[in-house]
Structure formats: C-alpha cells, structure tokens
Amino acid sequence: MFMPKSEAEQHKLRVVEQARREGYARVEVWVTEALPAELRRGVVISVQEVSCSDPECCPIDTAVAILFASGGRGLIGIPLEAKNITKDTLMEHFPTIPVLTAWSCGEDAEWPPYEDSDMDEEEKEQEIQQRPKLRFGVGQNVICRVGPDPVNGWASGRVKELWYREPSWPESSWAPYKIELSDGRNIFAPGDVDQIIRQAP
Numbered sequence: 001m002f003m004p005k006s007e008a009e010q011h012k013l014r015v016v017e018q019a020r021r022e023g024y025a026r027v028e029v030w031v032t033e034a035l036p037a038e039l040r041r042g043v044v045i046s047v048q049e050v051s052c053s054d055p056e057c058c059p060i061d062t063a064v065a066i067l068f069a070s071g072g073r074g075l076i077g078i079p080l081e082a083k084n085i086t087k088d089t090l091m092e093h094f095p096t097i098p099v100l101t102a103w104s105c106g107e108d109a110e111w112p113p114y115e116d117s118d119m120d121e122e123e124k125e126q127e128i129q130q131r132p133k134l135r136f137g138v139g140q141n142v143i144c145r146v147g148p149d150p151v152n153g154w155a156s157g158r159v160k161e162l163w164y165r166e167p168s169w170p171e172s173s174w175a176p177y178k179i180e181l182s183d184g185r186n187i188f189a190p191g192d193v194d195q196i197i198r199q200a201p
Contacts, residue, residue, distance in 0.1 A: 020049065023062075023082030030087050031064055031076075034094055039104045042069025049082055061190075066103065074103035074111065079191030089193060096130045112174045134162060134176050134192050141200035144179055144189055156200055157181035164188050 024047040031045045044067040049060050062085060064076040078085055078093050095103075095111040102109035112131070136142055140159045147153030157179040164178035175188035177197060189197040 019083045020081075023085060024048075027062065027064060027082055027085055027090060030090050031066065031094075034091065035066075035100065036097060039068065039100055043067065047082060066100075068104040068106075070104055070106055072103045072106035074100070074109070076111070079196055080193065084195070092132045092192065098130075131163065132176075132192070136177065136192075136197070136199070138162060142177075142179060143198050143200050144181070144187060145196050146181070146187065155181045155183070157187075160186065 027047045028045040032040060032043065035043060046065040046067065048063050048065075050063050051060060060081045062078045062080060062082045064078065066074045066076070074095065076093055076095065078089065080089065093112070095109075099109040099111045136159050138159050138161065141156065142159060143154045143156050145153055146155045159177050160180045161178035163174055163176065165174040175190050176192040177189040178186060179189060179197070180186050191197075
C-alpha cells in the first residue's frame with residue numbers, strides 16, 4: 001500500500017529541488033555572461049544533472065548544453081551537482097573562443113580537448129595551450145574519490161598521466177588525470193576539483 005510522505009519529507013524534497021533549480025539558474029547566467037557578445041543573440045542554455053552509476057566517476061555530473069540561433073550546439077560537462085558549481089569551476093571547464101565560434105557555426109569542435117594523432121606537432125602544441133591548467137603533475141601523490149562515502153570513499157595514488165583518454169571513448173571525452181592507486185588499480189579522475197582529487201596529506 002502506498003503511504004504518503006510526511007510533511008517533513010515533502011519539505012526536505014522541496015528544499016533539495018529548490019537548491020537544484022537555483023544552481024541551474026546560476027549556471028545559465030554565468031554561461032551566458034561568459035559567451036562572447038557576438039555569439040549570445042538567440043542562444044539557449046540548458047542545464048541538467050546526470051547520474052553516473054560507475055563507482056569510478058562522479059555520482060552526479062552537470063551537463064550544460066549551448067544551443068545557438070544558427071542551429072549549432074555544444075556541450076560542457078562538469079563533474080559536480082549544479083548547486084556546488086562556482087563561477088570559477090565553470091570557467092575551468094569553459095570552452096575556448098575558437099571552439100565556441102565553431103559550435104555557433106554548426107561545426108564539430110572537440111571540447112574538452114584530446115590528443116589527436118592526425119594533428120601535426122604545431123597543432124598539438126596549440127591544442128595543449130588551450131587546455132585548462134591542471135593542479136597536479138605526473139608523479140605527484142594524490143588521494144582520489146573512489147566510492148560514494150564522502151569520508152571513507154577515498155584512496156591514495158600517484159598521477160600517472162595528464163589529459164587521459166581511452167581509444168574506446170567518444171572523441172570529445174577525456175579526463176584530466178590517470179591515476180595508479182596504491183593497490184595497483186588504474187583509474188581516471190573526470191575533473192580537476194577537490195571533490196574528486198586532492199593533494200595527498
């Protein structure tokens with residue numbers, strides 16, 4: 001038999017939903033403000049949270065779709081709940097102007113960037129220069145979120161590779177870090193934020 005939720009449970013759900021909606025609204029405003037003025041006209045920003053059941057990724061990601069008046073579109077993924085996104089975090093994941101311009105023209109442009117073996121060395125260097133600056137370097141000791149428990153769901157390891165992507169991933173997918181954990185497992189960090197990867201104590 002279905003039991004109606006108590007007033008307290010209903011209130012808690014309303015508070016959670018309100019925080020989510022406020023997070024969506026803030027992200028929409030910040031994305032609009034960050035777009036170059038010439039690309040803003042007629043743009044539609046859509047923000048949505050996406051659940052991930054993989055224990056090696058962030059449980060909730062926020063997907064930001066940018067739909068341009070021309071019909072072009074692009075997508076930004078942020079490995080946080082919308083309510084936890086700050087303007088600085090958004091800007092760390094925000095595409096470069098050449099990528100935004102290509103999207104607005106309906107062209108394919110990879111974001112986040114990834115290594116493409118078809119690029120010559122000069123193109124690769126330009127691509128690397130456009131990437132956000134990462135906090136950790138290869139060989140640095142870190143701790144990584146590997147489970148849902150915010151206290152005990154962490155494991156120590158060492159950064160093995162920067163700007164990691166697997167061949168089977170879609171071309172627009174990458175991870176800032178590949179990490180070898182102390183127990184020998186290899187994982188990747190889908191974002192360069194404290195909720196996912198931190199400097200080892």
